[in-house]
Amino acid sequence: MAAQNLFSEFGQTKIFKNRSAMVSDFVPLSLPHRENEIRRLAQILAPGLSGTRPNNVFMYGLTGTGKTAVLRYVLTMLESEAGRRGVAVRVVYVNARKDDTGYRVLTQVGRQLDLQLPFTGLSVSEVYSRIVDHVDKEEETIVISIDEIDNLVKDNSSNLLYKVARINSDLAKAQVSLIGITNDARMLEILDPRVRSSLGEEELVFAPYDSEQLRDILNVRAKDAFNDGTLQEGVIPYVAALAAKDHGDARKAVDLLRKAGELAERVGSDVVTTDHVKRALTEIEADTTMEIIERLPLHSKLILASIMKLDESNRNPITGDVLATYAQMCSRIGTEVLTARRVSEIINELDMVGIVTTSILNRGRFGRTKRIALNVDHKHVWASLTNDPVLKQLV
Ligand SMILES: Nc1ncnc2c1ncn2[C@@H]1O[C@H](COP(=O)(O)OP(=O)(O)OP(=O)(O)O)[C@@H](O)[C@H]1O
Ligand SMILES: [Mg+2]
Structure with missing residues (x-):
């Protein structure tokens, strides 16, 4: 076998002509719209x-x-x-x-x-x-x-x-x-x-960009960043539509297209497809969820951990059960328990950032409570929670 330099296969990219034109602090020469x-x-x-x-x-x-x-x-x-x-x-x-x-x-x-x-x-x-x-x-x-x-x-x-x-x-x-x-x-x-x-x-x-404007923006950026013919037809409109659905964030659009390109390259593909875009989006979403969770205050993490624990044995727990499990966790780590009202507020906050979805459950003479559904992958949540040394003791 001919001696090949270990590095010869790296750093030669088929997809990108100039990847740095796709990072967000690059100032392009033209700014359409x-x-x-x-x-x-x-x-x-x-x-x-x-x-x-x-x-x-x-x-x-x-x-x-x-x-x-x-x-x-x-x-x-x-x-x-x-x-x-x-x-x-x-x-x-x-x-x-x-x-x-x-x-x-x-x-x-x-x-x-x-x-x-x-x-x-x-x-x-x-x-x-x-x-x-x-x-x-x-x-x-x-x-x-x-x-x-x-x-x-x-x-x-x-x-x-x-x-x-x-x-x-x-x-x-x-x-x-x-x-x-x-x-x-x-x-x-x-x-x-x-x-x-x-x-x-x-x-x-x-004003936010709409999907057509994002398309033009991506086209301009892609011309500098990608080799000719590496973006399959439909990729740019797809990325533009996804970013426009959010609120017309050009940074998101540019990041998503870059990630899709990186993914295509990683798997050795010659072209970027909408499938790469989908997978890149899933990766980005998992990253942001993990970041949000890691930045939560301790008690929010404890409440989320309680919801997770209950959800593992019995899907979609209700507020009362979460309160009980949360109180147990607090006593195990020797910290004071927040009031039921505050816990309920924190559950609403978790709902607002999209980690859980709550729905009102009417229980007749027992009054009303909330049912809590998790929107995120258990594996990702545990990974982020156990990055916290206090939470790590609990699992
Ligand atoms: N019209 C445009 N044409 C090409 N690229 C654009 C255009 N608008 C924004 N971008 C690119 O999108 C990304 C985000 O833009 P920018 O950083 O200017 O947003 P911003 O409004 O300052 O956002 P923030 O409020 O988060 O700071 C950058 O990579 C920027 O180069
Ligand atoms: Mg800015």
Whole structure:
């Protein structure tokens, strides 16, 4: 047998031309069906090119509707046009989910403006004044964008947002425009009204994509990512339809198509079929369920474990039985039992995230109770539950 390098068969892909064009933080060169949003944002920011402060912008829309992609695209264009014309415009992009405290956001802003800052040790106000001093040396326009800004509100940094929203009153030469982005509809209510009105000088709403739009988006992305002829006919429309059924999430569509491609490759197929898409979807769904379960608080996990245990011996348990089993588990691990009312709320929460489905059961003079049906695979649930050291003791 000819000596073959162990690695020769790996890394040569029949399916993908450029798999990285299919990962979600890749910014494609064209963004179909976002031409209007791109134009609007460009129009809003354009005054910066002639030395006038652009209005602040608040961008919102559900997850996967292209907010980040549009923003990054427009900011890149703005920077290069400013460079071409020799105007002083600088852009800053911070993601408040990655830099999730006021301090970290602010130091990130400072760094992107070439200000040396220590990682810790300064107060937020000290960092703020250093940034003000640093940028106010010249007449320039600075566009500061804070993506997933809702994370700052949760972190109780709205004070910081308030400060940043008023930064222009501390500046004499430079001027700042602020862009805030969120997918959290509650943001509008919980945001400090002063910040809200300042940020909302302009508002840009991103509507969900429909299945035809998702088809176009996938076609554009697939052209970069997949080898010609590797996607069987019907694959893209199928992925688009599945993603549109959810709420028109382009990230979901792109991820699903990539997963289907990876799966096809793993099983040595030359083409991606709708069957690969179906299997990829099942894998994704199992992954998300496991993630949700792993992140549940302890008592929710205990209640879920009780439901599971009962379901194994007697399908679809009722609330009363769950309460009893849950109480036993609590005593075994020596923790206090939550009230029946709270347990019932937790069961409703499990229903809301889709792990169980409850239905009201009328038992005549015994009153009403709930029957609980599990929607997820036992194997997956146990696997996620027993990742928790406390739950592990119980099984
Ligand atoms: N019109 C489009 N054309 C091509 N790709 C797109 C388009 N819209 C979104 N995408 C892609 O879909 C994925 C999700 O888009 P993006 O990250 O912009 O969503 P988002 O609105 O910022 O979501 P979130 O609120 O979760 O941050 C990315 O991979 C992005 O490149
Ligand atoms: Mg985003």
